[in-house]
Amino acid sequence: MRRSLLASLAALLVTFAAQGRAHAIGVLLPTRPEIEPLAIRHHRVSISVRERIAETRVEQVFLNQSGETLEATYVFPLPPGATVSGFTMWVDGRPQRGELLESAQARAVYEQIVARMRDPGLVEQIGGNLFRARVFPIAPNSEQRIELRFTQTLEYHGGVVHYRYPLRTAGRAARTLEDLTITAEIVSRTPVRAVYSPTHALAIAREGDQRALASYEGHRVALDQDFDLYYAVADGDVGLSLLSHRAGGDDGYFLAMIAPRTALTEHELASKEVIFVFDTSGSMTGDKIARARAALDHMLARLGPNDRFQVVRFSTDVELLFDRGASMPATPANVASARRFASRFVAAGGTAIHGALDEALRTRAPTTATPRMIVFLTDGMPTVGETDPATIVREVTARTTATTGASTRLFVFGVGDDVNTTFLDALAVGSGGTSDYVRGEDGAELQQRLSTLYDRIAYPVLADLHLSLPGASAFDVYPRDLGHLYRGDQLLVVGRYRGEGAVQVVLEGRVGGATPLRLEFPVTMPSAETRNDFLPRVWATRKVATLLDEIRLNGERPELREEVVRLARQFGLVTPYTSYLVAEDVEIPRGIAPVPDARPLRPMDEPAPVSEAQADFERFADATAARAPQTTSSGGGGGGGGGAASMAPEGGRGESGRRLSARLRDLRGAEQAAALAAQDARFVLGRAFVRRDGMWVDSRYRAGRRELRMRWGSEGYFALLRARPELGPALALGDRVTIAIDAARVIVIDPSAPERISETDVSAFLE
Template structure:
């Protein structure tokens, strides 16, 4: 495959660090030769970005973003480029297109392998295709050819995501950070966000950029930023602040004719400033392997110090560091009084980064502290790591299984990934399985602030062991599958499908500091509505993510793969088995579609209308696809 060598470093960087998101960049390759094995330019740098135009609409808790970029090839050579860009967690790509001879051509979702074959063949015939492929969780790539010498190439991408809040604060981010890798400043950069909130907005501001804020009314605002010749070195962040109620319900639904509908339910518990903190047992577990050396270990030490200082009277705590093996500050939980904290802080000062990464042993050691004890006393593990398991058990499935078996019912795990090389899948699942949360911190980002906010939040659980039921309308396929605990100021977004319509009663039950409690709200599920059509794709993205987790943990089965591909085709989702292909013009696209339909009518192919008779093998398959799209130059022609 042509991309592997170029992607090796950038893929690790961007894929592993959601907190370090980046705007799209194009990495060039030299022109292809026959056979189609690329000559990689080891010194490749991103093409220049002439313009970056971002338009985002936030309605309630759903943000839809359109990114329009114009790149420039300053060289005297024709190039093939790789457009790399990460997406927020759970984001759903809605459209991918590029401009050919001044006309915008949108991508078509195809089987990934066949899309790649078409792309390879078109490149050899020197037409203008672009291929958008799934590379891994939160990272996508587009292959673009040709990029003529000293000319521009325009690419547009749109995606939707669910944004949630914390303590009445909603944070939306757009990836700008990777512009620092560009060879020249961005010629013209502009970003506009239009917000229509479900509740009154008390504030709207950016802590990262100087913006113009125009309020339309108490629920809507327009935020804009524009600069010329800029080289951004951090992501754009927008903060929206809302007042809090006791338990806020926000509901949106899409119900097309003739099929089940999709709904989004947002639960936001109250912020009680007078509530007293609940005593907890807290284990602070820090990765001190050799890869943490330098800035990261100092960053982590500061976070650990802050975590210790923020413990409340009545808390008990332990500190575990791990490299080649775990090290314990004390063999038993220690009272979080002044003397205990002071001892821990002195011990933290001596932490050094050296050795491998024994994640499994560290988790087992941390969870040992929380076995037994008062079931009503929360047990919290704060787990910070920067890498992959390299010592002891390395299989993520077994690490997850052993952690779930060791953890007492009262335990919640909160994971922090530090830097770019984190196994995000493992940390995501650890936090989900042990009903906590996870966050990721980029180099130079303030990890102390995040750790402090999380430690503070866990002192005020609003509701644990949360369950939700709906009476009056049948609901199914809810995500997340297991509802997390609700802490003071946190929010929970739930996506699901429903059949039927009419009034329904939503019951949220769980354990609160004052005992079991139930919140009841009435909601009207619409019989038919074309509003919020993006909800189907967002729900399908979550379901595909769940199915991909099952495949990673338990192995691929035909049933799971077919369900992933079915959802991908239905909702236009990029997966390991589906990709977007941009053809040169509408005529070629129409020919390709007619070829698909004709083949399907003959009963050929496997759902994409492919005929594999004739010469057989990969060449015949490629040639058949090309002939249907109207291309010439296939073998034998």
């Protein structure tokens, strides 16, 4: 039986090597089979890419927690085409050497690893060459440091370079005890534009147009997904590159990555009009008012020579720096006047939000082509003048969306526990702006966060952008309003398409604040594309977040709720409606014994963002505006609350309101495919697999179809993989999996299946 298993594994290795599906992890395997792979204290990866040639430096520190002296083997399967350029390891003060195993030898080693670890996930990690080193002795309760360097040429397609460092690891090594750190330096003669990872949230810094730095750091990180990095290179003032994914016969998905060049003069930046609206009501006493003044001073210092501005102070009354309805050039004299004006701010009185926003909206530059931004800070609800939040939202939204020429956008900043995030978010979303919140006890945090918000929007390069794909029949594009593109920033747009072939992506907007801009980028929309399979889930996450925001701000409607539930089930997402319900609605094949407490063979820990999202959604219903009668609905497709009968739900206040607002804001612009992934769901083969009673069940499974049952690791199992290698990601889920092959046939992997299913049986079933 063992010989048969190893023979099947060898055939499987050939299949995956031919497909170039190699994955690279570094594990330290004790020679004693009863001891699991050693735990990883930290895992640090440094990547240097120059003209598509990547050198990767890996530093891993393993921990022997056994209390015994161990002998172990370090194995690192290399990416396709990679060459080892350095290896460093010391044992008892002596440097150790490693050896490179060609694919034939590597397969034999991997046979032993797979058979020993009984890890279905390893079927995705097979192929290519293998680096191996013997490690002895490893003292009890000691560390073992290993450093490895390898080089490779990266894949390039359609102006986009792709780098992958696979991290998926099994056993004790499936989570770092301390940090996972990844840094990437990208240098290119052709300017580097967008830099993006669908798997890990990156911090990105740019040093001119030819160099970019990307970094990720996490503590006790689950090593359950590979690290993917994409970067675009392009000449011209603006770069636009497109990634696509399309399963046969379905509408496709696309991601447009847009980034301007970094080196811009002051005169190339868009001029803007900024109206600062500051709350000085009695609740802004103490450190808060001082920090607000300091933040305003910071923002005034970042006004450009072509900008205009106005300052509006409000409490019970409303006071303007300049004449009513006028903004003034940001000259040194006018900025100095603004600083003197702010120095007199005193916290006292009520909160005239409606009156303050009315004055801000009356203010207009001499030319309507100048983009207008209203930076609005408040720490309370309206108490003076018009106090109904729904009325204020309806009026402000109507006035910001009805303007001719350039847009008016509200950037809202809420302070403390008394603000209602449902109300303030509706103001921001209705104008195409953004919102952010702080608790308020820490004045330094208020100053820092407000300054950071303004720094991000201070230097618009392109204003009021619009993206279209004539001929591709694009639809469901997110974000719906692209807004402005700022210096040093990038814009990621996801959507779906029905057409195919050569088309033009058209990007329109305003440059320099006034001059119309139209750029065309030739792309090809494929009829089938298996790469970039993260795109469907990124798109679904953004759409669900947009729908949830519409429900929260405008009230629930049956069709919106039903669409959220449908998408959550299709893509395996956490939502307020489906977080605990997904598995209950999934059938499992008859005759399968439930195993409620069973865990996957390899740990699949719930990512931290998932549990956080679960908690943030708990008060979603409390934070949702009441649904107004249809006659009062604004009818907007994502707008700002014109249909809400009440914008003051209690769930919109306090820490829970701030967390929910931040969660939905982040998800509307989600970049990572796992941002909203449900704990007991995995998205593979373009669809969700839901874990119920210990079995991973294809969301497309329906009872009554023709079934073929087999055991993991059987002759039939590997015959299936040879015949249908594309099923590997689903089979890697575990030893209990149900897969819908098509509308008529189902494969069931289960320990209770017949022991002997032959290759002939599999071939006959698949014919």
